[in-house]
Amino acid sequence: ETGVTQSPTHLIKTRGQQVTLRCSSQSGHNTVSWYQQALGQGPQFIFQYYREEENGRGNFPPRFSGLQFPNYSSELNVNALELDDSALYLCASSALRVPYEQYFGPGTRLTVT
Amino acid sequence: SQELEQSPQSLIVQEGKNLTINCTSSKTLYGLYWYKQKYGEGLIFLMMLQKGGEEKSHEKITAKLDEKKQQSSLHITASQPSHAGIYLCGSPLLNAGGTSYGKLTFGQGTILTVHP
DSSP states (O other): OOOOEEEOSEEEEOTTOOEEEEEEOOTTOOEEEEEEEOTTSOOEEEEEEETTEEEEEOSOOTTEEEEEOTTSOEEEEEOSOOGGGOEEEEEEEEOTTSTTOOEEOOOEEEEEO | OOSEEEEOSEEEEETTOOEEEEEEESSOOSOEEEEEEOTTSOEEEEEEEOSTTOEEEETTEEEEEETTTTEEEEEESSOOGGGOEEEEEEEOOOOTTSOOTTOOEEOOOEEEEEEO
């Protein structure tokens, strides 16, 4: 069984730029959730995707957007990067029948300078 | 204030000691999930509690859910350096509309250090 993978591992961007983070879900899982974790905090829910559509969204502005592909992999796009976007971005996958039993990837560390 | 509050925020213990981490919710709990995280890495799923009074154990870690108190506890027996890390509780807390849309709300985490 393949676990959740994310790429890249680390990324450094400049304020105002755009970034795309990628996630491959665990085999057998059809739902992907994205979280942002600032230093010293718990993860904050960004949104969830199921069947290539956004299924729910947290308190994040529209410049945070996502995609899910037919193979259930997903992308997180952030436009007009701000310094406060610096964080660990976590992707989690789950099966629809147990949507809260979420398995996390290793994360992408984004630094905005 | 946090919807899920963990206590203590950090804990330093000597190897072999027992310890307990608590997670208290300001809302009704419909399930509680415990995760462990190494600094800067992803979350590792530990266990899921779904019913009031439920207790689960895995190796030396036991978790309990008290729905009436809106609280869960994670107990580690005879701690080892391999237990060190950040422990996070998460729950699908409902929003004002009565939904959670697959969102897990997390506590701020408890940092555990185990000295050999």
